[in-house]
Amino acid sequence: MELNLFVKNFAEIFEETEAGLFKPSTKFRDIEEWSSLLALSVIAMVDEKYNVSLTGDDIRKSLTLEDLYNIVKEKK
Amino acid sequence: MYNPFTLKGKTVFVSGASSGIGKAIAIECSKMGADVFITGRNAERLNSTFLELDKGNHMQIIADLQTDEGIKTVVEKMPSVDGIVHCAGIAKPLPFRFSGKEVMNEVMGINFYSPAILSQELLKNKKINRGASIVFISSVSGVLCSSVGGSVYSASKGAINGLVKGMAIELAAKMIRVNTVNPGMIDTNIYVAGTITQEQLNEDINRYPLKRYGKPEEVAYLVIYLLSDASSWVTGSGMVIDGGYTLL
Ligand SMILES: NC(=O)c1ccc[n+]([C@@H]2O[C@H](COP(=O)([O-])OP(=O)(O)OC[C@H]3O[C@@H](n4cnc5c(N)ncnc54)[C@H](OP(=O)(O)O)[C@@H]3O)[C@@H](O)[C@H]2O)c1
Numbered sequence: 031m032e033l034n035l036f037v038k039n040f041a042e043i044f045e046e047t048e049a050g051l052f053k054p055s056t057k058f059r060d061i062e063e064w065s066s067l068l069a070l071s072v073i074a075m076v077d078e079k080y081n082v083s084l085t086g087d088d089i090r091k092s093l094t095l096e097d098l099y100n101i102v103k104e105k106k
Numbered sequence: 107m108y109n110p111f112t113l114k115g116k117t118v119f120v121s122g123a124s125s126g127i128g129k130a131i132a133i134e135c136s137k138m139g140a141d142v143f144i145t146g147r148n149a150e151r152l153n154s155t156f157l158e159l160d161k162g163n164h165m166q167i168i169a170d171l172q173t174d175e176g177i178k179t180v181v182e183k184m185p186s187v188d189g190i191v192h193c194a195g196i197a198k199p200l201p202f203r204f205s206g207k208e209v210m211n212e213v214m215g216i217n218f219y220s221p222a223i224l225s226q227e228l229l230k231n232k233k234i235n236r237g238a239s240i241v242f243i244s245s246v247s248g249v250l251c252s253s254v255g256g257s258v259y260s261a262s263k264g265a266i267n268g269l270v271k272g273m274a275i276e277l278a279a280k281m282i283r284v285n286t287v288n289p290g291m292i293d294t295n296i297y298v299a300g301t302i303t304q305e306q307l308n309e310d311i312n313r314y315p316l317k318r319y320g321k322p323e324e325v326a327y328l329v330i331y332l333l334s335d336a337s338s339w340v341t342g343s344g345m346v347i348d349g350g351y352t353l354l
Contacts (some may be wrong), residue, residue, distance in 0.1 A: 065254075066254050067201055067255070070254065070301060071201045071204065073301050074204035075204070083299070085300030086300055086301055086302055086303030086306065090303055
C-alpha cells in the first residue's frame with residue numbers, strides 16, 4: 031500500500047474539490063464539499079480498492095488523510 | 107375475555123426471527139396465542155428467540171433464504187399456516203455510484219426475491235390456508251422517502267410494496283389478505299456494521315416528531331393486528347409506523 035495512491039483514490043471521489051488540493055496532511059473533514067454521502071463513499075472506495083471495512087467511527091476519529099491511511103493499513 | 111386481536115388457533119410463520127423486529131414479532135405472536143414457526147440463519151440467536159416464546163406448539167428451522175435449498179427446506183418443514191410474516195432483510199448503506207450489480211443482487215435477493223419466491227412456493231404447495239394473512243416488513247424508505255446511501259435498499263422495499271398490491275388482488279379469491287408494514291427507524295442491530303456512526307444516528311433521531319426511534323415490539327403490535335381477524339377487511343395496504351418521521 032502506498033500513501034500517495036491512497037490520496038489519489040480518495041481525491042477521485044470528490045466532484046468539486048480540485049484533486050491537487052489533497053495531501054497526506056489534508057484535514058479532509060474540513061473540506062467544504064465533505065458530507066455524509068462522501069463519508070459513505072470513502073467506506074465504499076476503501077472496501078472496493080483495499081478490501082478493508084472501515085466504520086463511520088474510523089473516519090470520525092481521523093483528522094488527516096494520513097491518519098485514515100494508517101487505519102486502513104492496520105486493518106489490511 | 108373480549109379480544110378481537112387474538113391469534114389463538116392460528117399458526118404463524120416468521121422469517122428473520124433470530125434478531126430485531128422478527129424476534130419481537132415471533133415472541134409477541136406467541137403471547138397472543140399463536141403457534142409460531144420461526145426461521146433465521148444464526149442457530150444460537152434463533153434458539154434464544156425460541157426459548158423466549160410463550161407456550162404453544164412452536165418450531166424453529168435454520169435456513170438461508172437467499173439460497174434455493176433454504177427456501178426448499180422451509181417449505182418442506184412448514185405446516186400449513188394462517189399467517190406469514192416476511193421479516194428477513196438487510197440494509198446495506200452504499201452510495202448509488204458504488205451500488206453495482208453484486209450489491210443489487212444481494213439486497214434485492216434477500217429483501218425482494220426471497221419473500222416473493224417463498225410465498226409462491228408456499229402457495230404452490232398449498233401451505234397457506236384460506237383466510238390467511240401475509241405481511242411483508244417493508245419500510246418507509248423506497249415508499250415515502252429515502253436516505254443518503256439508501257438507493258438500492260429503497261428499490262427493494264418499493265418493489266415489495268408493488269408486489270403486495272398485485273398479490274392482494276389475485277389472492278383475494280382465496281380470502282388471503284396481503285399487506286405491508288412500513289416502519290421508520292427501529293432500534294435493532296440492522297446498522298451494526300458501523301458504516302453509519304452513532305453520532306449520525308443521534309442526529310437523525312431529532313428528525314422524528316416523537317423524538318425517538320421505534321421499538322421492535324411496536325412494529326409487532328401492528329403485525330398482530332394484520333394477522334388477526336380484526337383486520338379482515340384490510341388488504342393491499344401499506345401501514346406506516348414511523349413516529350411521524352414522514353410528516354416533515
Ligand atoms: N430496523 C429498522 O430501522 C427497519 C426499518 C424499516 C424496515 N426494516 C426491515 O425490517 C426487517 C428486519 O430488520 P431488523 O432491523 O430486525 O434487522 P436485523 O436485526 O438485522 O435482523 C435481520 C434478520 O434477517 C435475517 N436474515 C438476513 N439475511 C438472511 C438470509 N439470507 N436468510 C435468512 N435470514 C436472513 C437475519 O437472520 P440472521 O441474523 O440469523 O442471519 C435476522 O434475523 C428487514 O426487512 C428490514 O429491512 C427495519
